[in-house]
Amino acid sequence: MRLTVTIDGDLFAKAVQTAGPGVNEAELLREVINTLVRVQAARRLAALGGTRSGMADIRRRRPEPAS
Template sequence: MRITVTIDDGLYQQALKLAGPGTDRVTLLREAMQTFIRVQSGKRSAALGDQTSQVAGAPHRRSLAEVLTAIPPAEQDDGWDGWPHSTMESIEKP
């Protein structure tokens, strides 16, 4: 899509300086629009609060408890409970 826009010269020069050498206008404007979309989406999500989990099909982050309860139990008991006891004992006992 081609559009013509009027941009404040100072704002544009500051953006070019921050973007670094070799950044062309198209890349700069694309990144500016992507950043705008990301920020506005974040603001909307924050404004919705917990309502996002009630929206059908809305992705959400799972809590650690949800992740851990989703892990199936081990098929066999190999005696490993996840804690390095020998290391812990040597740390605790001088």
């Protein structure tokens, strides 16, 4: 897919500098989008934490071994 965007020049220069010399600009933008998707998915998953009503408690420790 082709997309035309306007990006802050200073911010893009920082991203290129952080990524290292010789970085492909298209690959850099692809990685930025992938990272955004992962971060947002993690935030949504964290927001769900403990919201299921009626769910039985989950044991967190193993039972003591029998002697």
